[in-house]
Amino acid sequence: MLETNHTYDYDVVVIGAGPGGTEAARELGRHGKKVAIIESNAVGGTCLNRGCIPAKTMLYMAEMYRLTNKMADYGIIIEPGAIKVDYPGMLKRRDDIMDRLRKGLTFQIKKDNVELIAGFATVTDPHTIKVNDQNLTAASIILATGGTARRFPGFVEEDKRFLVSDNIFELDHLPKSIAIVGAGPVGTEFASYYRAFGVAVHLFEMGETFFPYFDHKLGQALIKEFERDGINVHTSTTIDNIDTSQQNLKITLNNQKAIETEYILSAIGVQVNNEYLTALNLETEQSGRIKVNNKLQTSYEHIYALGDLIGKSGSAYGAEREGKYIAYEMLGLDTNLTPVDYINFPDVVFTHPEVGTCGYSEQELQKQGIKYTTRHVQYMVNAKANVKSERYGYIWMYVEETTEKILGVHIVGAEATELIHQIPVVLVNKLTVTEYLKTVWGHPVMAELIKDVVLLG
Numbered sequence: 001m002l003e004t005n006h007t008y009d010y011d012v013v014v015i016g017a018g019p020g021g022t023e024a025a026r027e028l029g030r031h032g033k034k035v036a037i038i039e040s041n042a043v044g045g046t047c048l049n050r051g052c053i054p055a056k057t058m059l060y061m062a063e064m065y066r067l068t069n070k071m072a073d074y075g076i077i078i079e080p081g082a083i084k085v086d087y088p089g090m091l092k093r094r095d096d097i098m099d100r101l102r103k104g105l106t107f108q109i110k111k112d113n114v115e116l117i118a119g120f121a122t123v124t125d126p127h128t129i130k131v132n133d134q135n136l137t138a139a140s141i142i143l144a145t146g147g148t149a150r151r152f153p154g155f156v157e158e159d160k161r162f163l164v165s166d167n168i169f170e171l172d173h174l175p176k177s178i179a180i181v182g183a184g185p186v187g188t189e190f191a192s193y194y195r196a197f198g199v200a201v202h203l204f205e206m207g208e209t210f211f212p213y214f215d216h217k218l219g220q221a222l223i224k225e226f227e228r229d230g231i232n233v234h235t236s237t238t239i240d241n242i243d244t245s246q247q248n249l250k251i252t253l254n255n256q257k258a259i260e261t262e263y264i265l266s267a268i269g270v271q272v273n274n275e276y277l278t279a280l281n282l283e284t285e286q287s288g289r290i291k292v293n294n295k296l297q298t299s300y301e302h303i304y305a306l307g308d309l310i311g312k313s314g315s316a317y318g319a320e321r322e323g324k325y326i327a328y329e330m331l332g333l334d335t336n337l338t339p340v341d342y343i344n345f346p347d348v349v350f351t352h353p354e355v356g357t358c359g360y361s362e363q364e365l366q367k368q369g370i371k372y373t374t375r376h377v378q379y380m381v382n383a384k385a386n387v388k389s390e391r392y393g394y395i396w397m398y399v400e401e402t403t404e405k406i407l408g409v410h411i412v413g414a415e416a417t418e419l420i421h422q423i424p425v426v427l428v429n430k431l432t433v434t435e436y437l438k439t440v441w442g443h444p445v446m447a448e449l450i451k452d453v454v455l456l457g
Helices: 019-030 045-049 053-069 087-111 185-198 216-228 275-280 316-331 362-368 383-387 414-424 424-426 448-455
Strands: 008-016 035-039 114-118 120-126 128-129 134-143 148-151 163-164 175-181 200-204 232-234 240-241 248-255 258-261 263-266 268-274 303-305 347-349 355-359 372-378 391-398 408-412
Touching: 008 019, 019 035, 019 114, 019 134, 019 316, 035 362, 035 414, 045 275, 045 316, 053 087, 053 185, 087 268, 120 275, 120 391, 120 424, 128 263, 134 316, 163 268, 163 383, 175 185, 175 258, 185 200, 185 216, 185 347, 185 362, 200 263, 216 355, 216 391, 248 263, 268 372, 303 316, 347 414, 355 414, 355 424, 362 391, 362 408, 383 448, 408 414, 408 424, 408 448, 414 448
Parallel strands: 008 035, 008 134, 035 114, 134 303, 163 263, 175 200, 175 263, 200 232
Antiparallel strands: 120 128, 128 134, 148 268, 240 248, 248 258, 347 355, 355 408, 372 391, 391 408
16 A cells, blocks of 8 residues: 655656546545656547547548438438538547547646646656656656557658558548558558548458457458448558659559558557666566556556556556556555456447447457357347448357356447447346346337347347
8 A cells, every 4th residue: 555655755656647647646646645647748648639539539520421421311312512521620620629628637637636747757766757857756656658659661750651640630631542551440440531531441451350359250240341331451461562752652562462542551559658667677578568467566566557558458448447446556445446357348449330349259268168159139130220220230249158147249330339338347247148138228229239139149
């Protein structure tokens, strides 16, 4: 338990004001600890400034554009040429939302008695942090500096046609064509976004399907829908060469096919921001991520790490939960109230159609030798899905063979990112199919799809 120690300037210094860092700092501040949080860029981290929020804002606009173009299906006729894209207006809306959320988060940080320090931090010894030419000391330190976008081999940093998720939002126009390297959540979301506005999209993935860490059925289903939508999907594909000498980039693939595009986006994950930690000589994984124990402590028990630095969840909300857990651990509170239970974390991807997943994948069940049955239902059985013309979609549920405990649910289809949030409480409480069916659903609602997969699957 963290005791207030007047030998140091602060009880805790948090480095990085993203979702994980701010959650930990605010929780500690609310409990009377003297806390500072240091941020070298804007508060909110990658999620608020270069990730979740700008991306989802733009994806929602794309969804509105898709819906507008489908109005005839609902008996609403829009004259040809009447729909126009005001791209500067879209960008302004995105920036306004980000600015509003940043201001709100800054207010909350200060309200919770946390000192916000702008500057680049360097840890010089296990209790000292240098920032703005000042040395601050702390009884404990939380490392929450996240990561930056990885570049694929052959990425040309000085060529403005080469993009990463950190700078793609600086584009002030819709390109005519774009190639995207990596079919994880970031790559597939940008593919959906640009295709909605008619951009020619090529999506390259070195694996056999999308989302290698998700249930394999999700990637396979999304590939079919992407191809139906006109996205050029290239699986089991790598890039041999990129010719930058012409106006368009000429990309030669490992199968010797050549593709020309205006831009290329690297979406192959993140590399950790840990250059400020060299003085500590922390123990790391082979991947370069910081090694932590089950309490999220590093090789120094008073120094904790979370988020992309440790690579356990790969999401902003995962880092947020890790931050809360660390605060509870430091305060001596019951950490059972804030479990870091990665298998039961939901994962959501805002593609078209959306993806939601929670619990064991089929690959994991087979690897662990767990006997299970599969239940499966299509969206077309759901009344509300028919009303909304969202008949394409699938749900898979895995149930333990002997106990009938629900082990995992995986969804691809409209509102999957919302529907999946029925599932964590089921998995955390280890509910069986019979226990879950005590629930009553309204009608007609999309949420009945979860009932349908239990009853009809």
